[in-house]
Amino acid sequence: GEVVSSRGNQTSITEFILLGFSNLLELQILLFIPFLVIYIVTMAGNILITALIVADQHLHSPMYFFLGNLSCLETCYTSTILPRILASLLTGDRTISVIGCILQYYFFGCLAASECYLLAVMSYDRYLAICKPLHYTVLMNGKICLQLAAVSWMSGFMATTIVAGLMSQLQFCGPNEINHFLCDFTPVIKLSCSDTGLIILVTFILCSIFTLPPFLLTLTSYICIISTILRIPSTTGRRKAFSTCSSHLIMVTMYYGTLFIVYMLPDTDTHQDLNKVFSLFYTVLTPLANPLIYSLRNRDVKETLGKVIRKCMMLTEYQKE
Template identity: 50%
Template sequence: MEPTGQNSPLGNHTALVEFILLGFSNVPKLQGFLFGIFLIIYIMILMGNSLIIIITKVDTSLQTPMYFFIGNFSFLEICYVSVTLPRLLADLCRQNRKLSFLACAVQMYFFLIFGATECFILTAMAYDRYVAICNPLLYPVIMNSRRCIKLAAVCWITGIPVHIGFTYQIFTLPFCERNQMDHFFCDVPPVVQLACGDTFMIEMLIYVIAALVVTIPFLLILGSYVKIISTILKLPSATGRAKAFSTCSSHLMVVTLFFGSGIVVYLRPKSTHSSGMDKYFSLFYTILIPVFNPIIYCLRNKDVMAALGKFLQK
């Protein structure tokens, strides 16, 4: 394929450029095994998160702001993982791993949208815990159903316009002969690595977007938890402190896992980037965390376990 029209807009690139996702082709003997593992993981994610959505809707004891956001988060996890895992499963079954320029752009766009929404939902959940523990008397007034719906809507909508422009900027970069991507989906770092010419401006834009979508929410969550922990430590009874910590620990675990792996991939210096390492870090925050989500929120939560028991009995 001739690398003509390198500086043409997105529409012209679509007909001229395709990518090849190498994925896990470096271990051909394990393709069947990996397909089985990832299929089981995908089913677990769909079933586990769907179950959380159902029980938070049908059980009246779970119809509180905290579980409203957990339900949103579980639905988001299903959307988030469905952007990447079905394609990975398909690639493990076939030799042809080509992905059109447009399909790659669409996959990246939805991955970025759901990733940004996850950051914002986790921030909203931290705010909910902050109000519940630091202002318990005002909690029912502040976190009323209308405000919860507005917060969730803002979380879902905010990233859409930002990532339309961001994705467009990435895919208007000039691409040359190299089209093999050592990754299992169209993530930002491996796509930018395939661009030829000066990518300095887009790399700076990546840092700006990552700061807005990842760093600022993370700092807001961190600030919330500093206040939360300070308030919990002032509680007079050990039982009260233990109960307050238990309501926050699950969310704190998810935040640590998600933001930790995301920051490593998107905010570390370019000189330390390795496509192979990025691929495995991406596995962590795109696949493993959605698996952990139902486990963390169910097994560590007596209310959810009780509601689940009642639901299964019915």
């Protein structure tokens, strides 16, 4: 299934084949069902959280403003990956055009990089709330919140635009099978017959600039938060302070943990299948876990949800009468 066009004496590929989970052929329909459920739950959960935060005045605080941004991001993030997986599981068609592949990488990369920044901003917000409570309202006013959110989104898009731009200049003329369920940087670059030295160097520099600082900021914030919490004399005080940031800590650990495993492991054949499994964590399971972790561990979100459900029930009762 490859379309070949000739440029001079060099043939160039216009389609890739995303192998995905093709080694589990007999399980394709079995895999389709959990992925579909995950997609529906992820979308519904994240859209619900965003809607609750917008609708309820009590949730108009910096912490929820950033959580709304994260939920919004997760909705887009899942949509760049899961519909594609679902389509290929259902139809068995695993081809994707080279342009489609670069586009998928572009949106996936932008959103993944923005998430690193948003998680860092959220941990900075928790740091100010717990370690600098008296200055919190001054340091986290509406204007600053908007600026921090805008910077998070823009930095993610800026970095990936450069990489995707360079990627679109590459030529592909050899094998066209990508052993992954999405168009990630390394598997695509490996298939190029152009000189990839420059793009690899640029990507390495951009990754160092755009993922290391937010990671270090997140780490530092949590070191300060935990040491402050440990100094609180009363157990209830400690528990209360920790409960406001524990859900975020779970998310950060899941997201960065699997990201580091995927991108730091040497790229060998045995690791490729492991990579696919770990990639599922930060591409599919983190967006799913986000609404679950935040809503189940958060009193305000639970209360707002309860209020909405009660209102809906009252409305239906009223309509019945």
